Structure formats: structure tokens, C-alpha cells
Amino acid sequence: MHIFQSIRNVLVPVHRAGWPFVAAFFVAAVVLGFLWQPLFWILLILTGWCAYFFRDPERVTPMADHLVVSPADGRVSLVGHVVPPKELELGFEPMLRISVFMDVFSCHVNRAPMRGRIARMAYREGEFKNAELDKASEVNERNSIVIDGPKGEFGVVQIAGLVARRIVPFVARGDRIEAGERIGLIRFGSRLDVYLPDGCKPRVSEGQMAIAGETVIAEFGESLATWPARRD
Template sequence: MVTIDREAAPATAVAAVPALVAALAGRRGTALVLAAVPAAVALFFRDPDRTPDRPAADGPVDADTVLAPADGKVMYAGPGQEGVAPEGEWLQVSIFLSAFDVHINRAPYGGRLREVTYRPGKWLAAYSHESAHLNERTDLVVDREVDGATRTVVFRQIVGLMARRVVTRVAAGDEIATGQRIGLMKFGSRMDVFVPTDARLLVEAGARVVAGETVIARWSGGSHA
């Protein structure tokens, strides 16, 4: 089932104004053509159901599994990039969302949110290296206890050239589930995920991923609930 997120209302209303003006002016043909604009804007906010608890291609979705947080194309997958990754040793997956991708964001990993930090910034093209630390973004840090140790996964919502707002609907202290909806970004953007180096990346640059379904990283220590 596909629903439309509530963030669609103001943007769709603005997009509908030209069609309304044309209709009031008696230009029915023009109004019909212009009516496609608000319809397209509404579709940008589509929110399809996803099933993160289904068996994944290489095992069940459990405490060893990291899912894609966004639909889009993998721009980078490898060691944490200098100036992009948090301090320390990380593996990084960066996903670019075009204006045609679903923009609802999902948690790549479940646990307790230790930090949710909004940072204002610029609106550089999301595929540029500099966008990761100069653009408007929200950084989220989630901790999870596994076999007596704490695993930490960091993920980041980053707006792009067309995006002008990041929406985050979770807060520090929340318990979140892997694949849970956590917000969205408007009109073309980027998401970065940083996992510890004892995990294994399962995607490469150029791959298409689906939020809440595609497994992007996994620990090989066995299955954990």
C-alpha cells in the first residue's frame, strides 16, 4: 500500500495555484495541463509500505543486519572518507536520492538513539563531497547492546541542491526498530551510513537500494534477535 506523507499538503497546495488561476480564468485546457504539477508533487511524498522483517537475501533481518535508510543509488561504499565520516574508524555507505526516488527515510539499524543533532548549512549538490559536512543535515547516533557489547551506527540526513528542508521525526532517547520510518528530505538529497569496521559491506558504488529492504552491511558473528 502507498500513502502520501502529511508533508505533501503545503507543497501540493502551492503547486496547485497556477492550475486554479487558469481554471478561474476560464482556460480549462491549460488548467488540466497544469493540474499535473500538484499531482507530481504529491507523488514525491509517496510512502510505500516496506517489510524489513522479511528474510533478507543473505540471512534474516536481525541485530547483525544494517538496511538501506533511503531509496536511491549508492555513490560510495568503503572506508570512512576523511572530512565526511565521524572521528574514528568506520565503513561508509553514501546514497544519492534523485527527485524521482521515494524520500521517506528509515532507520538502518535499531536500538536506542543516543544523539539526534540538527545542523544548519548550505544546499550544495548532494553528490558532491563537500555536501556531507557543509549542507543542512541531521546526524543520528544509535546504540544497541549485542552479546554484552555496544554497537554504534551513525546515519545522516543531508539535503541537496533542490532540497530545502530535512524532516526528522525521532529524538534522542527514542527506541527505534531497524527499518522504522524516521523522517524525510524534500526534493533530492543524500543519506550517509557509518558502521563499525568489524561489519562487512554488502553493496558497491552504482548499486540501487531500497529503504527498509536492501541489506547494505552485516556482521558475520551469527544471528541475534
């Protein structure tokens, strides 16, 4: 049983959005390999990396309305109170913002921090600066999602980074989603910002690594010893 579980952890499924890139790298490896054999091995390695980049592993999400789970795999880069972007329409008072930075080796499938209904979405063109910089929240290309959840409205912002050039949302306005459900991906390095309402306290620190759909990044003050979970 443990052997099969280990194999399953290694052979993680590739998200369907990544298959065109995997196929393109593989075809290029075969075609260019006829011209110069070292190119075959170089591009074959890149094919494997591309499949790894677009991996879509199963996650086990705690199902409790007072918990906020990470929307992305990566490093917690910012924790603090700031005024949310105008397009979120969440007012002009500072809100708790938790940012998770994804490098090119992170899993880039994004997940919902809490359950709720997609109230608003806004895509904004912009620059492609390093997503780790604080000003990336204001100047970079981004897709903003407002979710009406059990604790009120909160925002999730997908921010394109220095290398990223494509934000792919999986949800639309009016959709109902569960915590940990897939909401989109960003290709090749980027950041996720979560803007949370009053009463929410951070449960992570800057520099900590987070796992999308599993790591509890914030809490609404309640305390439970255990809570149910959903595997997805």
C-alpha cells in the same frame, strides 16, 4: 487477490507531510486554470508528481541484529572508510560509510538502518551543493542522528541537496526505534550517509539501487539462511 495487490502498489499512500504541497498545487491549478486553461493541466501534472514524491509505501524489513538495511530509496553513491563528521561524536578513526543518493523521483521517507535508541541528534546549517558530491558530507546542511544499537553506536546523516531546502526528522533524542521504522524525510532530492562501526562489511556496491527498509547494505559478519521480517 493479485488484482487488489497491484492496485495497492499503484495507489501508494501519501505521507502527511506532503499533503500541504499537494493541496497547494491543486488549488493553484484550479485558480490559475480560470485564467489560462493550459496552466490547469500543467499544474495538475505537477500535483500528481508532488503526490508521487511524498509517497510512503509499505516495506518489509528483515529483523536480524547483524543486518543493516538501507535508510533511503536511491542509488548507492559512495562506499568506503572515512572519518565521521565531528557532530556525531563517534571519534576520529575512519568508519565504514555507505551513502545513498535520492533524486527527485525517489521516495523520500527515510528509515532506520538498525534498531536502537536515539543517543544524540545535531542539526547543522550549511550549503546546498549537489548531494552526490563527496564534500556534501562536510559542507551541506544536514541533520545527524546517532543510534545506540545492538552492535554499538552508529550514525545516520540526512544531507540536504542542490534542490532540497528542508530536512524533517520524525524522531527525538531518547526514542527507541526498530529497523525500518520511519525516522524522517528530506524534501526534493538529497542524500543519506550511514557510518558503521568495526566489524561491519558492505553488501552493496556503488551504482546499485537500494530500497529503504528492505535492501541489506551491510552485515556484521554473521550468516543466517533466513530471518524474520516486519511489515510496515
